[in-house]
Amino acid sequence: MFVAQVLKASRFATVFRWHYHRDEHEGDSLPTDIRTFVAEQHGSPLSQPEQRSGMPEELRLAVPSQSGLVSDPILVLYGDDGTATLRKALVAAGHAAGARSFPTVPRGWCSWYHLGLAVTEADIARHAAFLAKRMPELVKTSTNGYRPVIQLDDGWMPRWQRWGDWVANEFFAEGLHAMATRVHRHRLEVGIWLAPFHVAADSQLARAHPEWLLKAGDGSLLVDARLGKPYHILDPTHPDALRFLDDLFVRLRRDGFTYYKLDFLYGAAYEAGRHDSAVTGMQALRLGLKRIADAINPPGKPEKCFVLACGAPLMPVVGLVHGARIGGDVGIPQMEDGKAGPPHLGFPLILSMARNQAARLFFDRSLFAVDADVVMVAAPQLTPDEARLMITIAALSGGIFMLGDDLETLPSDRLALLRNPNVLGLVGGPAAEPIHLFSAPEREAQDHWFAFPQELPPLWVRHDQDGSTVVAVYNWSDAARPYRLHFSEATGAGGSFSVADLWSPRRGGRALGIKADSLRLNLPPHSVRLLRMKPAAADAQRQHD
Template identity: 35%
Template structure:
């Protein structure tokens, strides 16, 4: 049961110039600064509220809300204020701001600490620096299959692009196979019919002097998977004892793997040790929000503790030298666990998101939240702004490339490389060269 909201502070504001930064719950949750008269981005349906926002935290009308972090520039020349969770990896309070009679009234449903700074990005950056984390290691350059092939990727597609990297002389360190190689969510070691050998394609990548990377959604389970059928006791349950519903995607419901169950934990360890033994050393772990959902688990631990222990299990299996990229992950509870983190919703070949929901794929929401979270880069992890798409069919590709380049974060290409025109090849090479080791 959540705590009630209690008053934290009351700050005079200039209603015309003040701005409020909301920090969203997870990678895809809208995050950024708003004028006081602006309407913050909110979920437009219940499914996206579960999959892309903080479930169960409906925000009242005319209210700003940050998850663990909320910053206010009063707009009158007085210091910027930041209210932050004292223990951000263990407890993430919701922090609200409403304006009444020229005063910003701040409240929270858990403990917060107040900080001051010169501007919104600076006070957030100072807070992150104050956590005392080690500087993240440099990210490799990446080619990712997702934004060209989506779930229809084949092993032959990977081979074609491997050859094209050499032909075009692109400085790509990692070739990352995304969603589509596996039989089902949860059945990670069983191949779809589009791939012949997971170890074989890793060998082919490495034979060309590049590193092999692979995608998983380790905490999600397809109800139609063999795992769900054979091991229903490995699933997180709802209070009635049914599998916890983690929303819908790919046209089906989603269940959650209970990594506190010893046998489920052993299985997940087997998945990642197998992938590592096959030659993969770059891991994109996605849809991680599921591991932090409230539910009934085998062990009596809270959801955030279960989430962190699940990620730590993955890290132990892949080794400290492997590169770990999080996505769809609860932001503050992930501090200290990842080399790089997606800090925005998915991009897309188009600008506007479906239903104008800024948690959904689109260049506009990816730019808004990516810019709003720039303060995290180099302090919490390497920011992943999402992939460059430079092929002619991509809407406003020049603007999207400029955004990706401006972040100085993880640089990944996601085109069929032979579809690039001269501008696309030159832009891809320039962005990748900018971060090449």
């Protein structure tokens, strides 16, 4: 396994280029050499984390006489064990970049995926009450004093999406502090969404302070071409813009928010006209994000607030945030006459979730806590099997676990899926790793890893401290499939194991008995079997004791 990894992305965007493809090698063995390898460092590429690559921007920096430029450090590593080599490289990168940690992995509910821009203070209040009274299983699995989160997403500022004017709209008439207080009464944390560097062209901020905004090459205000309406970008190198961010996040912290979802962060890294022309896009992003992080969690004091990066280049945010989204949204809210309609969901979006988790699960705890995105169970968009599969991916991600449905509208059978104590008990543990991750075929023409269902490994495994093994066997295909689970492949050892089905509502799972060496499973389309395996001798000894 050959790994090339930037150790600390503090100034540039690093691009690795090499020529190697297994299909060009004769015979069954893999090639042992890479004929061409180049490491380049550029300006920030126009990419978001779910993309494999973006086009780097040209970067021109003045180099004074008798001086030079120092690149961001990179690591080139080779090892026979692909998983171990990749993990070693990422641990080294996390150490070099000062990766941040948080005492627990947040879990809770997010307003975006079902309620979207139609969210109101009443929606937040009713979900706080629902979570506290109807979801005790989620509350009980929270640890280290950080309670489940009710997270208010986009839609709370002046309508529609007048980002930059970060004041509550008329649907939060009592203000954000009053809303946060109502959530706290249920002994829950409260979170909030912002796109801190984006400024709507029709906002009061854009009209009052155009000098705080990035400039395009012709001197006009830069407009983010990625979005459907015009947004400018706040310049983190402008002292007054930094003071604006200070004031904003200190106020939100005083209002009682302890979870911050910061979105569209890529914008601050655009290479553009800045107040300080010597600062690169990556430096500017880190400068602005550090100011925000310090306002939320003042240096020198215990960190009580969780900071989640979304829509961000991943390595540049290491050391500044506790968690990061590793893929795109898994659901799309729908609006009908200004009100929330049934969200757009489907198995293709779940496949994207799985694909990104497979490609980036090794980031978890090495660089930050991963965020695979929310889980949803809405019918008829998802079958029960698809809902179980989606929940399993997130529960075994090792990272953040958030619910995305309008919980009060769910039928009892769908709500029961979200309340399963066996599955919720897995949240926040080690990430499950796909077996034979690097043996899947790869098509270089595709922009994404594991772009086809047959490229995603079916068997994912995690080993718990009690000696048991949690096994997830997925059927990513559109047809029913049998699967022979070989215990030596899952656990590293053959023999007899006590096996339990964790998707059963019975506490501890439904016992399937003691099985020797292997187990035959039949999986419907788009489904998962979630099992806990314990060595039979050890399990029998515990029962005897």
